[in-house]
Amino acid sequence: MTPVSWSVFALSFLIIPVIWVLIDRSPTLVAAFGGRKPAVGPAVEDFEVLVPIYGSVTYLENVQYLRQYGDRVLLCTTNGESPEFYRELAAIADQYGFRIFRAAAVAGGIGADGKRATSGAARDMLVREALEHQVRAPYVVCIDADSITDQPFGVLVGMLAANGYDFASVPLVPTNTRSVLARLQAYEYRSAMKLRLIAPWQVSGACHVARAEAHREVMRRHSLFFQGNDVEAGLLAKALGYRVGHLPFAVRTAVPDTLKSWYRQRLAWSGGEFRLFVMNLHLLARHPFFWIYGAIVTTVGLPFRWITLATGGWALLAIFTLHAIATVIVHWRVRSPMLALLPLYSLFNSLVMTPLGAVWYVRMAIADRNAGFIRTARPRVPATA
Incomplete structure (x- = not known):
């Protein structure tokens, strides 16, 4: 081969993949060693807790945890549930002093398979309607029906107030980590949570905290597209000029522990990522690094990864070596033999779930008649607490 041919070969099959890995892992590496420690203030008890629940009362798994908050808990449900569902929910509310908000404008959130829908507007409409018509406290905590915390919510709200934040993300910690699949997700979650140190707007629907007025303004502008809905809320809060931060307040949540449930969740998540990173490229100017990475x-780099995998050789070895080194560095404190499988787990997500996500996004957009475009208003500086 001529020198030119060797240069083309090296650029196509070695240099580009190596750069790809460095770009892929750099946010996690930077986040692993950075971040400002938030202030801790006195507990604030003037808040309400929103818990979306529909489809089946059995999804409400954190009842015993929520009982400590009594009438500050607002169980948000749709207007399309069965009479049996409403009776069971009312019995739980009566027993523990919870309130129920039945949104007349929300018809239901159950998919054709009888399970809670992985698309649709039900969940976000419930939150929006509750904020508009029921919430009167100055602060609000949104939490899923299967999540719990180690510390009381008063501590979380106090931290929000002490740091002058209007909207905040929190770290999620998987609780069920006995299976191999769940343990791999635990490492995945750990990396994702570290990224929030430098991108706090990546809030999670499993739990986040906000000033009620800020959350209300955000939901008034929300596209109501379900997948990626939580990150959209954080993006809108940032675009509206609110102060968005990340608070070290651990929230424990369950992760899928079977291949079927994991695949169902990740297919929907991949569709949401395609929606955020590709269909909303106009956000590139606000968060260029993350949108260049995602889009x-x-x-765009998907074909190059497939080509590199197909050709194998030194390029593939270099990729796996760099990926493995970065993975061990990030997870050094909690290292285990399971880390050897993490590059393969990431590879499957990258090569298989990414293209499937694009297809799934189209399916969700057509079914819900909602493309999920995020329309940001002109930035402003609202009054903080």
Whole structure:
């Protein structure tokens, strides 16, 4: 081969993949060693807790945890549930002093398979309607029906107030980590939570905290597209000029522990990522690094990754070596033999779930007649607490 041919070969099959890995892992590496420690203030008890629940009362798994908050808990449900569901929910509310908000404008949130829908507007409409018509406290905590915390919510709200934040993300910690699949997700979650140190707007629907007025303004502008709905809320809060931060307040949540449930969740998540990173490229100017990573590296770079995998050789070895080194560095404190499988787990997500996510996004958008476009208003500086 001529020198030119060797240069083309090296650029196509070695240099580009190596750069790809460095770009892929750099946010996690930077986040692992950075971040400002938030202030801790006195507990604030003037808040309400929103818990979306529909489909089946059995989804409400954190009842015993929520009982400590009594009438500050607002169980938010749709207007399309069965009489049996309403009776069971009312019995729980009566026993523990919870309140129930039945949104007349929300018809239901159950998919054709009888399970809670992985698309649709039900969940976000419930939160929006509750904020508009029921919430009167100055602060609000949104939490899923299967999540719990180690510390009381008063501590979380106090931290929000002490740091002058209007909207905040929190770290999620998987609780069920006995299976191999669940343990791999635990490492995945740990990396994702570290990224929030430098991108706090990546809030999670499993739990987040906000000033009620800020959350109300955000939901008034929300697209109501379910997948990626939580990150959209954080993006809108940031675009509206609210102060968005990340608070070290651990929230324990369950992760899928079977291949079927994991695949169902990740297929929907991949569709949400395609919606955020590709269909909302106009947000590139606000968060260029993350949107270049999501739209260019992850999506546009997909054919290059497949080519590299097919050709094998030194390029593939270099990729796995760099990926393994970065993985061990990030997870050094909690290292285990399971880390050897993490590059393969990430590879499957990258090569298989990314293209499937694009297809799933189209399916969700057509079914819900909602493309999920995020329309940001002109930035402003609202009054803080």
